[in-house]
Amino acid sequence: MTDTTNNSEIQRMSLESALDVLARRRDDQVVVGTMTANGVWRDKSPHDLNLACIGFMGGASTLALGVALSQPERDVWVIDGDGSLMMQLGSLGTIAGAGPSNFLHIVIHNGVYETSGSQPLPSQQQVDFAKMAEGAGYAQTASFGDAEEFDAALDELLAADGPTLIQLFTRPGGRFFSARPTPPGITPALARMWPPVAEALR
């Protein structure tokens, strides 16, 4: 497990290698992704139970919480971003308070707002979401900056009751996205995406 005492000198893995570790454990979990992780995750683990959140300003984790509370027998993973979580830090208390044992909260910590051009987060290297989650009352937390260490520890973390938050230190990948204009009358992506997931969960 990564020592986060001094985040400015912390080891970082690639986003691809981090998500490879998760994808190898993918079975029938609902996986809610947000921002830069969405595209990478879709390639690593294409699945009917993937949901992508864009423009929620930090809402992915609480949407995943709702799914987890409604489907207690099924594991729900959220692949969150550090910038996204910073916008909704109170959600850590909300999730811990609800206490779903089937909830895994992955936080991709790259220290930047990557989609908008990799501007730094307000606290950039220093913020430690694992410590925040521990303080909020998550059942377990962990941090990794090395994919092999993450791989070695993940099965034990998945076997224990959640809510669990795993902070993954990754290198910014320069994945800058510029939104394309949306033609009038188009059904928004979210409205197209969730009904099939809901149907699959019936």
Next chain:
Amino acid sequence: MTAQSIPADLLLSAIREAGVQDVVLVPDTHQRTVLDLLMDDDQIRTVHCSTEDEAIAVSAGLIIGGRRPMMQIQHAGLYASVNNLRGVGLDGQFPIVMLIGLLGRDPELDPRDDGSSMVRLCEPLLDTLGIPSHLLDGPDDLHHVAAAFDEAAERGGPVALFVGAPTS
């Protein structure tokens, strides 16, 4: 127009009759007597959120998972939740019903004429977003609760219910 207080047990009955399974809430002074009953209710689960925009996302997730949630918030939280109301509620076309307390409303006035911007701007805000709203100004208006779920399902989007006077 004079808004009348709705007894908490009547409002809770209307919520039950609408088939609500989860109340996703950020506490509302106006509806505190209902909240007291809900905390002790063994049929309806309460999910306590830190912010109202979280409540919208949690409600959406519950709907995906097959539950029938209702949000219960205060008017100030409506203003705080606008991005998720747009990005989750409207763009996701989620049939979310929101019960919103108009704290501080003058019961003698139409909310649109209220002296408080917090009260006065609620309905115009929802009009701008294209979200229908209905006023619960007394026990006779409780039929709007179940009807709001039908309306939300038919429209494919959120519907708001304003609680016009403090519940008793």
